[in-house]
Amino acid sequence: MDKRFLKRKRTMTFFIDAADEIIKEEGINNVTIRKVADKAMYNSATLYNYFENLDHLILFTAMRYIKDYAFALPKYLKNADNALDRFxxxxxxxxxxxxxxxxxxxxxxxxxxxNKPEEYIADYYKLFPEQLIEYDGLSTMLLKRNIYERGMTTISECVKEGFIREEDAETLNEMGTLLFQGILLQVIKGTIDRNTAVERTMMYIKVTLNSLLIK
Known part of the structure; x- marks a missing residue:
């Protein structure tokens, strides 16, 4: 493997590790370039050789948490019989x-x-390919940072299998995304707990889905 690639991966991992520690200790809103550089025992100028800005660094650090979701997906989908179940x-x-x-x-x-977050994500998986799963088209979905595009991955299959009309696909996708974003913000603010958030989101998504199903 190319030595420059290995050096880049190793150094970026130092910064990502440092940022992850700060997130766990102080919260994501308290991550700064200086704090990360100090914790990784580099200077800020070196960090900028590997990350364009703080958002770039935080996105790469946050992608670690997607790994757990990605590896759990096949278990959730194990007994799904059709596109509707998978959705x-x-x-x-x-x-x-x-x-x-x-x-x-x-x-x-x-x-x-x-900048283009999809390019960041593609670059992340080039550096850490072991975190990208290959399962029934899910790797393609994981490469999409745009949550609307991710949602359409499973909805398109529902259209193909005759559960949803093509003209209703965007409606279902947008409703699901808006519901999720709104409830996610409530969880961040602390107005509802995690379990309530899951139950409420899934209830509303199923209500929306049932209203659009081809009878």
Missing amino acids: IKVWECFCDFAFKDPEIYYAIFFADLS
């Missing part, structure tokens, strides 16, 4: 993990990144 199970898995670390998931899917 529901993917949402259940996503909610279970997202509401456990709400600020992390908000940083991944809703933070206003100035």
Whole structure:
């Protein structure tokens, strides 16, 4: 393997480890370039050789938490018989993990990144390919940072299998995303707990889904 690649991966891992420690100790909102550089025992200028900005570093750090979700997905989908089952199970898995670390998931899917986040994510998986699973098309979904595009991955299969009309696919996707974002913010604010958030999100998604099913 290329020595420059290994050096880049090793050094970036130092910074990601440091940022992860700060997130666990102080919360994601308290991560700064200086704190991360100090904890990793580098200077800030070196950090900028590997990350374009703080958002870039936080996204790479947050991606570690996606790994647990990604590796859990096949278990959730084990007994799914069709696209409709897969759609529901993917949402259940996503909610279970997202509401456990709400600020992390908000940083991944809703933070206003100035550059192309999909390129960041593709680069992340080039560095850490062991974290990208291959299971029934799910690897493609994991490469999408845009939550609307991720949602359409499973909804498109529901259309193909005749559960949802093509003209209703965007409606279902947008409703699910808006519900998730709104409840995620409530969890971050502490107005509802994790279990309530999962139950409420899944209830509303199923109500929306049932209203759009082809009878």
